[in-house]
Amino acid sequence: xxxxxxxxxxxxxxxxxxxxxxxxxxxxxxxxxxxxxxxxxxxxxxxxxxxxxxxxxxxxxxxxxxxxxxxxxxxxxxxxxxxxxxxxxxxxxxxxxxxxxxxxxxxxxxxxxxxxxxxxxxxxxxxxxxxxxxxxxxxxxxxxxxxxxxxxxxxxxxxxxxxxxxxxxxxxxxxxxxxxxxxxxxxxxxxxxxxxxxxxxxxxxxxxxxxxxxxxxxxxxxxxxxxxxxx
Amino acid sequence: xxxxxxxxxxxxxxxxxxxxxxxxxxxxxxxxxxxxxxxxxxxxxxxxxxxxxxxxxxxxxxxxxxxxxxxxxxxxxxxxxxxxxxxxxxxxxxxxxxxxxxxxxxxxxxxxxxxxxxxxxxxxxxxxxxxxxxxxxxxxxxxx
Numbered sequence: 001x002x003x004x005x006x007x008x009x010x011x012x013x014x015x016x017x018x019x020x021x022x023x024x025x026x027x028x029x030x031x032x033x034x035x036x037x038x039x040x041x042x043x044x045x046x047x048x049x050x051x052x053x054x055x056x057x058x059x060x061x062x063x064x065x066x067x068x069x070x071x072x073x074x075x076x077x078x079x080x081x082x083x084x085x086x087x088x089x090x091x092x093x094x095x096x097x098x099x100x101x102x103x104x105x106x107x108x109x110x111x112x113x114x115x116x117x118x119x120x121x122x123x124x125x126x127x128x129x130x131x132x133x134x135x136x137x138x139x140x141x142x143x144x145x146x147x148x149x150x151x152x153x154x155x156x157x158x159x160x161x162x163x164x165x166x167x168x169x170x171x172x173x174x175x176x177x178x179x180x181x182x183x184x185x186x187x188x189x190x191x192x193x194x195x196x197x198x199x200x201x202x203x204x205x206x207x208x209x210x211x212x213x214x215x216x217x218x219x220x221x222x223x224x225x226x227x228x229x230x231x
Numbered sequence: 232x233x234x235x236x237x238x239x240x241x242x243x244x245x246x247x248x249x250x251x252x253x254x255x256x257x258x259x260x261x262x263x264x265x266x267x268x269x270x271x272x273x274x275x276x277x278x279x280x281x282x283x284x285x286x287x288x289x290x291x292x293x294x295x296x297x298x299x300x301x302x303x304x305x306x307x308x309x310x311x312x313x314x315x316x317x318x319x320x321x322x323x324x325x326x327x328x329x330x331x332x333x334x335x336x337x338x339x340x341x342x343x344x345x346x347x348x349x350x351x352x353x354x355x356x357x358x359x360x361x362x363x364x365x366x367x368x369x370x371x372x373x374x375x
Contacts, residue, residue: 125352141357176281181300184347184366185280188354200359216355225347225368 018062026058029066042070069181075117077179078102078126078222084171085128085220090160096132103127129219130168133196134159136189139166139218168218175220184223189216237371238279240338241303245277245327252326256307256319270360273309273316275323280304287372296372300346305331307363308356317361324350324363331367344370 037043048067049055057066082100089097102109102117105125109116120126129135140158158166172187179185196215233239245258256273259266268274282301289295307324309316334345351364 139357173281176302177283180282180302180368184302184349184351184368186304186351186354186364186366187280188356188362188364190354219354221351221354223349223351223366225349 021062022060022064025060025062025064025066029057029060029068033068036068041068045070073118074120074126074183074222074224075114077175077183078117078128079114080178081128081171081175081220081222084174085130085167088163088167088170090138090162090167096130096135096138099130099132099135101129101131103129126222127190127219129190129192129217131192131194131217133215135217136215138163139168140164166218168220172220181225183225186221186223188219188221190219191216236339237343237369238277240336240343241277241279241369244331244334244336245275245305248327248330249275252323252330254323254326256309256323268308268358268360270310270358273307273320273323275327276306276308278304278306282369284373293375295375297375299371299373301369303367303369304351305365305367306356307365308358308360309363311355311359311361320353320361320363324365328365331365338371341371341373346370 033041033045045068046053047055047057048065048069049057049060050064053069060066082102085100086097089100091097102113103126104116104120106127117126130138137159158164168187172185175183175185191214193214197212198215199210200213242258242260248254249256249258254275256275259268259274259276261268261276262278268276280302282299284297284299287296287298305324305327307320307327309320328348328350331345332348336343345367347368349366349368351366353361353363356362
């Protein structure tokens with residue numbers, strides 16, 4: 001009986017090896033995800049295939065890479081930050097620690113914070129602020145921000161020995177380390193229009209004047225990083 | 232001054248962008264220095280809030296890529312209560328954001344890739360100045 005052999009050649013051999021590697025990569029990725037989900041990993045992660053977020057992992061290239069990244073949503077990051085702020089807050093009466101507020105588009109979130117955060121859009125402005133009048137003084141300031149000669153503000157230590165580096169700025173750094181791949185963060189002082197006035201300087205140079213101006217409050221801002229583009 | 236390679240690369244790149252975009256305000260290196268910016272004029276400054284790194288390839292020691300992803304914040308700082316300064320700050324912030332978008336530049340022997348930019352809006356800084364922030368996400372592959 002004659003034996004007929006088809007497609008034995010370097011090109012075909014390479015193709016079949018590639019296909020086998022691809023199949024195995026997918027199988028291993030699925031098995032690893034299953035195991036990790038069993039250990040508590042996110043059961044709806046973002047898939048990064050060959051460096052491309054949200055690309056179907058069955059399209060992985062031979063010898064390519066499939067990554068599963070915990071699906072970091074804004075709600076989770078904001079609530080994590082809120083918890084960290086509360087943990088880092090100095091406590092005397094507990095008023096400061098319990099005063100951190102979440103604002104969406106400058107409106108305070110009341111009621112179910114989780115539900116409100118789950119429904120935000122990428123263009124929404126989410127902030128955490130503390131409206132206590134001494135909140136600014138709890139933050140540490142370094143000499144770099146002290147426009148001493150012209151503006152009258154100088155470097156100073158944080159108000160509380162319980163939080164020598166302040167509260168908001170350490171949490172900002174922790175946020176960037178933990179969620180920086182999915183989001184942008186910023187720390188700044190904001191005006192909440194609560195009617196609290198403080199003495200301060202207006203303008204600079206020879207024309208500066210001492211005036212009463214609105215108190216400002218420390219704030220963390222969150223912004224979803226666009227990830228849909230190949231960039 | 233020569234500091235961290237990556238930070239120096241960003242400082243240098245911001246200087247290049249400032250020149251190319253004809254931004255009149257100067258760059259102040261206020262990060263842990265004794266610089267006290269003049270409060271009567273606007274200026275630019277950089278902040279490096281940090282990032283994270285993980286191993287990207289696994290192979291011979293010394294030849295593995297480690298992907299570092301982080302954020303750099305560019306601040307356009309201006310005196311408060313002046314519409315001209317406000318408009319200039321917004322214009323400069325937009326120009327810087329556009330210039331950094333998808334930019335690539337070198338840090339030592341490695342290449343920095345800007346993966347995203349975002350307008351972070353305005354607010355005050357500790358000096359009582361108005362600050363328009365531009366967030367810049369970067370990616371660099373370190374080798375070890």
